[in-house]
Amino acid sequence: MPKPRGGPKAHFKRWLINGIAIAIPLVITLLVLIVVIDFILGVLSPIVQGIIYVLPNDPPTTVVQLVTLLSLITFFLVVGVVAEYTPGRYISRRVHATMETIPGISTVYESVRRASSMLLDDDTEQFKDVKLVEFPHQDAYMLAFLTADTPRVVEEYVDNGGMVTVMVPLGPNPTTNGFIMHMPAERVYDVDITVEEAVRSIATLGVASSELGEEKLE
Known part of the structure; x- marks a missing residue:
């Protein structure tokens, strides 16, 4: 095991940074859990009090x-x-369709439903592959996630040959925050990086960039 370089000051700085990097996500996660549980208990409070009374x-x-x-x-x-089995899937679709037709409620319901799906599903499964694109200007490159086929109407209006649709993610939440871009295929470059590696790199604001591609080398 290599001996850490630097004097006491460098060691102290490294230990402090590592401690902050480890502790802050844990603390924030615990705080979020506490807030969520407190909110749920508050909503259930009338039921709890009714049960105690009975x-x-x-x-x-x-x-x-x-x-x-x-x-x-x-x-x-x-x-x-x-909802997993027939006719459960049919019932699930009918519930969604009914709620989405109610004026004033449909927008809120659809937004909450999409947010819930993103939170409960594996976020990385929504991305097909990792690409490299020039953004926000020439000679500046960012990682992007291949998300879907470009709509034909976009390709017809642009008339720029084959196109791909990518999400250029932003930290620290790359799975839900970014720009959706329709780009010519010739300006989207392949890169040998997994979706998990890209998410980890962007979520850490570049701190984990040195680990990109290591899974391929192992």
């Missing part, structure tokens, strides 16, 4: 909250299982 032995509030949360998770699991 039950004769006045069980502890914490126990009732836990049982209520488990019941809610079980409910979601049952709905998911039903």
